[in-house]
Amino acid sequence: MHSLVRLSDAHVVHRARSGGLFTRDRVYALTGADLTVAAGETVGVVGESGCGKSTLAKVLVGVQRPTAGTVSLRGRDLWAMSPAERRTAVGAGTGMIFQDPSTALNHRLTIRQILRDPLDVHTRGTRTQREERVRELMSLVGLPRALTDALPGQLSGGQRQRVAIARALALDPDLVVADEPTSALDVSVRAQILNLLLDLKERLGLALVFVSHDIQTVRRMSDRVITMYLGRIVEEAPAGGVTDGSRHPYTRALFSATPGLLDPIDPIPLVGPVPSATRPPSGCPFRTRCWKADEVCAREMPDFTAASSPEHRFRCHHPVEEGEATRDLVRQSNLAKEP
């Protein structure tokens, strides 16, 4: 398949916010990420809060410059381009939808102005053609024409997210990254927005990167699921078999805690908090919470191992085996840890 965007060994390191202006503490938000997104596919990204999902999303659409590593958009190194070239490449090729449309939209601009802005900045067509495109975009996302001159504050949350989606599509990108696009919305409108995204993806042949805490939704939306832990991609698996087919203990634990799965697996408690991203553990970052960890895990970060299908790979020294009695092993390990 044709690769749209590719991350190679991408790292993002921030100065820690909590340590004050002169802190030497660093936050390892993204570490050694390799990922390819192909035309037309949907990649879901899951993981606990703070594991680097948003950072990965922002790196993919050129909003965040990686501290090290490369981002290639249609085969061209994004950060080797001049700023003007990069703006054009990112603006025309990618769109981003954020979590909260209330903060993502400028409240002083009308819907028409919000949707025209990217068309004006990238001088797309004549004035008349841009007006026509605004109408087209509104109908694409199911917004009534009567709202053209409304302000975001006059719209419902769902309508505002429709505007944000239309804006992301304004320049006809082939990659859209949606970072928790429904988590700020009422439960009643979430399904409508997800269905709209799926419908647009089909109609426009978009590639979609979908970041969410909601594992059920990620599974429903995605072709492939990426699991992240403490800034690292630890598993990549086809969405269909990710519950009972996952090999990384962390993916297993995450999915086992998801209520209402059609294919539930033995519940595996995630013991203890996620370690600090300022001082990640040596070796495998999940080892401090893993029931299978031993001294090898403390020493070495495992490389990716290919699983049974080419789309499935994981980073673990002691992956979960098929038919493994996970529940008993976890119980034994937790008993052993008790004082």
Ligand SMILES: Nc1ncnc2c1ncn2[C@@H]1O[C@H](COP(=O)(O)OP(=O)(O)OP(=O)(O)O)[C@@H](O)[C@H]1O
């Ligand atoms: N600008 C920044 N300065 C310092 N630390 C940051 C900055 N942006 C993100 N971080 C830290 O980087 C890590 C990864 O953050 P990120 O927002 O990518 O995680 P996330 O998985 O999207 O979390 P959530 O699900 O809560 O949105 C976190 O520890 C976060 O606190």
